[in-house]
Amino acid sequence: MERFSCEVVAVGTELLLGQIVDTNSSWIGEQLALNGVESYYQTKVGDNPERIKQVLEQALGRSDFVIVCGGLGPTQDDLTRDVIAEVMGVDLVEDEQLIERISAIFGNRGRQMPLNNLRQAQVPVGAETLSVMPGTAPGLKAAINGKTLYAVPGVPWEMKQMVLEDILPDMREKAGISSIIVSKTLRTWGDSESGLAEKLSDEIERLDEEGGATIAFLASGIEGLKVRLTAKGESRSEVEEILNSEAKIVSSILGDEVIFSYDDQTIEEVVLGLCRDKGLTLGVAESLTGGLIGSRLTSISGSSDVFKGSVVAYSSEVKRTILGVPDVPSVSQAAAESMAVGVCKALNADIGLAVTGEAGPEPLEEEVGRVWMATSVGGDVQSFSVKWPFDRERIRQFTTITILNGLRLRLKKEA
Amino acid sequence: MERFSCEVVAVGTELLLGQIVDTNSSWIGEQLALNGVESYYQTKVGDNPERIKQVLEQALGRSDFVIVCGGLGPTQDDLTRDVIAEVMGVDLVEDEQLIERISAIFGNRGRQMPLNNLRQAQVPVGAETLSVMPGTAPGLKAAINGKTLYAVPGVPWEMKQMVLEDILPDMREKAGISSIIVSKTLRTWGDSESGLAEKLSDEIERLDEEGGATIAFLASGIEGLKVRLTAKGESRSEVEEILNSEAKIVSSILGDEVIFSYDDQTIEEVVLGLCRDKGLTLGVAESLTGGLIGSRLTSISGSSDVFKGSVVAYSSEVKRTILGVPDVPSVSQAAAESMAVGVCKALNADIGLAVTGEAGPEPLEEEVGRVWMATSVGGDVQSFSVKWPFDRERIRQFTTITILNGLRLRLKKEA
Numbered sequence: 001m002e003r004f005s006c007e008v009v010a011v012g013t014e015l016l017l018g019q020i021v022d023t024n025s026s027w028i029g030e031q032l033a034l035n036g037v038e039s040y041y042q043t044k045v046g047d048n049p050e051r052i053k054q055v056l057e058q059a060l061g062r063s064d065f066v067i068v069c070g071g072l073g074p075t076q077d078d079l080t081r082d083v084i085a086e087v088m089g090v091d092l093v094e095d096e097q098l099i100e101r102i103s104a105i106f107g108n109r110g111r112q113m114p115l116n117n118l119r120q121a122q123v124p125v126g127a128e129t130l131s132v133m134p135g136t137a138p139g140l141k142a143a144i145n146g147k148t149l150y151a152v153p154g155v156p157w158e159m160k161q162m163v164l165e166d167i168l169p170d171m172r173e174k175a176g177i178s179s180i181i182v183s184k185t186l187r188t189w190g191d192s193e194s195g196l197a198e199k200l201s202d203e204i205e206r207l208d209e210e211g212g213a214t215i216a217f218l219a220s221g222i223e224g225l226k227v228r229l230t231a232k233g234e235s236r237s238e239v240e241e242i243l244n245s246e247a248k249i250v251s252s253i254l255g256d257e258v259i260f261s262y263d264d265q266t267i268e269e270v271v272l273g274l275c276r277d278k279g280l281t282l283g284v285a286e287s288l289t290g291g292l293i294g295s296r297l298t299s300i301s302g303s304s305d306v307f308k309g310s311v312v313a314y315s316s317e318v319k320r321t322i323l324g325v326p327d328v329p330s331v332s333q334a335a336a337e338s339m340a341v342g343v344c345k346a347l348n349a350d351i352g353l354a355v356t357g358e359a360g361p362e363p364l365e366e367e368v369g370r371v372w373m374a375t376s377v378g379g380d381v382q383s384f385s386v387k388w389p390f391d392r393e394r395i396r397q398f399t400t401i402t403i404l405n406g407l408r409l410r411l412k413k414e415a
Numbered sequence: 416m417e418r419f420s421c422e423v424v425a426v427g428t429e430l431l432l433g434q435i436v437d438t439n440s441s442w443i444g445e446q447l448a449l450n451g452v453e454s455y456y457q458t459k460v461g462d463n464p465e466r467i468k469q470v471l472e473q474a475l476g477r478s479d480f481v482i483v484c485g486g487l488g489p490t491q492d493d494l495t496r497d498v499i500a501e502v503m504g505v506d507l508v509e510d511e512q513l514i515e516r517i518s519a520i521f522g523n524r525g526r527q528m529p530l531n532n533l534r535q536a537q538v539p540v541g542a543e544t545l546s547v548m549p550g551t552a553p554g555l556k557a558a559i560n561g562k563t564l565y566a567v568p569g570v571p572w573e574m575k576q577m578v579l580e581d582i583l584p585d586m587r588e589k590a591g592i593s594s595i596i597v598s599k600t601l602r603t604w605g606d607s608e609s610g611l612a613e614k615l616s617d618e619i620e621r622l623d624e625e626g627g628a629t630i631a632f633l634a635s636g637i638e639g640l641k642v643r644l645t646a647k648g649e650s651r652s653e654v655e656e657i658l659n660s661e662a663k664i665v666s667s668i669l670g671d672e673v674i675f676s677y678d679d680q681t682i683e684e685v686v687l688g689l690c691r692d693k694g695l696t697l698g699v700a701e702s703l704t705g706g707l708i709g710s711r712l713t714s715i716s717g718s719s720d721v722f723k724g725s726v727v728a729y730s731s732e733v734k735r736t737i738l739g740v741p742d743v744p745s746v747s748q749a750a751a752e753s754m755a756v757g758v759c760k761a762l763n764a765d766i767g768l769a770v771t772g773e774a775g776p777e778p779l780e781e782e783v784g785r786v787w788m789a790t791s792v793g794g795d796v797q798s799f800s801v802k803w804p805f806d807r808e809r810i811r812q813f814t815t816i817t818i819l820n821g822l823r824l825r826l827k828k829e830a
Binding site for chain 2: 015016017018019020021022023025026027028029030031033039040041042043044045046048051055216218284286288289290291292293294295296297298299301303304307308309310311312313314315317318321322346347348359360361362364392393396
């Protein structure tokens with residue numbers, strides 16, 4: 001089957017100057033791939049009409065579709081409309097319906113439409129306005145020499161809605177694409193990327209030969225190491241069946257020790273869910289993470305029915321007075337264990353998590369990267385230690401996901 | 416004066432697929448601007464030799480310099496070397512010295528160089544190797560039709576070192592650029608971007624007419640609202656003089672209430688510094704922020720001499736038992752004030768910060784976005800309230816910088 005291609009052009013001098021990173025093109029590229037459309041080039045160009053024109057003409061010459069992103073605002077710097085009209089060899093006309101739509105948006109906010117915004121109601125003769133219009137910038141669609149050019153604003157949430165609801169369906173229809181590509185993300189912790197790849201190497205080879213899903217790895221810091229399964233089919237139910245059966249195979253190889261979620265849930269969501277199911281409350285005693293564990297848990301709305309709070313004991317004195325830690329080295333198994341027990345008592349929680357360690361850069365008592373972690377469940381304490389070869393921020397982040405995963409493993413085992 | 420231009424080409428199919436966001440081009444674009452080199456186009460292209468060649472030839476045709484980023488690794492997918500040789504119309508030859516340098520890097524890690532890495536020692540005949548080589552991928556420099564092409568690896572820290580230490584000086588020399596452009600970033604909190612712009616509008620107009628520095632605003636969430644001054648001159652001392660005198664003018668207009676740092680320090684660094692200077696220790700009582708305030712403070716190394724810890728009281732019970740909060744509504748002035756006093760007692764700290772509020776999305780006791788904050792310094796309590804019109808994550812972030820800035824203002828006033 002012929003593969004159609006779409007080129008992405010991002011317009012804006014601020015992109016070239018590095019004042020804004022162009023994440024729009026990356027996002028569009030991902031959506032194109034998921035819809036089976038190739039993308040061979042992505043270009044950034046400044047707010048200069050000759051150069052925008054040259055880039056658009058080149059893109060229309062070598063790709064089937066072009067999405068141009070940015071330059072649809074109300075100011076004199078917003079040149080995309082004018083350049084499209086020039087490329088089409090037509091004039092811009094004011095669209096009465098658009099003026100009404102834009103005025104209505106301002107009206108709903110209790111404001112009058114500034115005259116500037118009339119610019120946004122201008123449409124090249126022969127071009128269409130996209131029906132989806134989340135903000136005041138209308139998107140455009142134009143047929144040019146048998147190719148299709150789409151223009152969307154640079155504001156990410158406006159752009160995304162137009163691409164998902166209007167442009168991709170239109171593109172798929174024009175390209176005769178009926179298949180869909182869907183991904184399913186498993187999250188893991190406890191094995192390295194190369195370790196996972198090695199364990200899955202036979203399966204990856206089998207998939208290469210026999211087809212089905214593809215497997216990709218994405219190291220994502222505090223979010224875990226993701227294993228992304230991607231498959232293609234004619235309907236969502238067909239693709240989901242492929243993905244679910246592949247997930248089962250991957251699960252049988254890697255095991256539930258390593259895989260902590262099958263639908264991209266965070267470790268915080270998983271741990272809060274496990275605690276909630278068992279009717280257990282949770283308290284945290286943090287040292288080197290300084291509040292990061294609590295901050296992550298409370299980023300999930302509704303966490304308050306499980307999470308009672310945490311004690312950030314950054315000084316030995318606080319470890320002693322609030323958590324009842326005896327006179328032991330701050331970074332030690334004994335300290336971590338008594339912190340876990342102490343925080344349960346202090347916060348009246350069923351489960352206590354505790355971490356203590358050296359985040360560096362300078363060592364205080366122990367070697368930098370040494371961390372002791374403990375979990376107390378119903379008064380029963382378990383502990384383990386890790387030595388991270390990382391910098392301060394990564395030591396804190398990896399410690400956070402490791403202790404949460406440690407609790408997950410323990411609650412699963414004791415279920 | 417003639418302006419030289421440099422085009423940036425990022426190579427890698429993963430960039431087009433959106434698996435990696437191309438932050439390299441943005442960073443290079445910023446460096447070029449700071450060095451007075453124009454950048455009119457930036458292109459992403461996949462790992463395809465014909466398309467890479469076409470993009471490089473076009474770039475060499477329309478720009479004075481080209482930096483191509485990525486595709487210098489040891490695998491078969493790394494095609495940049497081969498394509499450069501093709502564009503130059505020459506062969507690749509193995510460089511004995513490079514083989515030694517790369518072998519030595521592996522040797523230092525106690526490993527033998529894999530045979531694959533011999534590919535990295537190949538250099539197009541007539542091209543030079545960049546002298547800066549932080550990893551195993553050598554950078555390249557080639558003169559082609561009077562233009563200069565530089566090739567750097569896609570690994571950000573390797574790329575950055577080569578650009579800063581090797582490519583930019585070379586480019587400046589070739590382009591005869593002796594001036595330098597330097598920025599100075601002031602950070603502010605407490606006024607909106609449009610509020611700052613309005614207060615500075617006369618000064619911005621004056622600068623437009625008379626020259627000197629330029630002023631730009633960058634909303635940066637929990638990092639504050641940045642005011643970036645940029646100026647150009649023949650030497651660093653000359654530019655710094657311009658920037659320092661402009662910073663004084665901006666300071667006289669906005670005032671130290673709004674500006675919390677003059678050299679891009681974070682609010683955490685500033686607050687820890689103020690406490691340290693006064694010999695005061697700090698404790699935090701957090702509710703809706705869940706540990707974020709402590710986590711930010713402890714992200715600064717050396718914070719332990721000031722920061723004693725925090726109590727994350729996510730349940731009313733913990734507010735009562737550890738912080739001694741009386742029977743008042745959880746989100747109230749009385750709760751915030753007694754949390755601030757209570758945390759000083761509980762952690763034996765001189766200063767107590769407290770925040771309590773509704774982060775949403777669902778309201779529990781109060782309206783979503785309502786936050787009460789309190790500071791206790793030496794037992795004297797002050798409090799204030801904010802109603803944020805934001806989502807959960809931004810409510811938590813803006814609360815964090817607001818309470819830290821509140822303490823800064825108080826300590827400055829009482830100095």
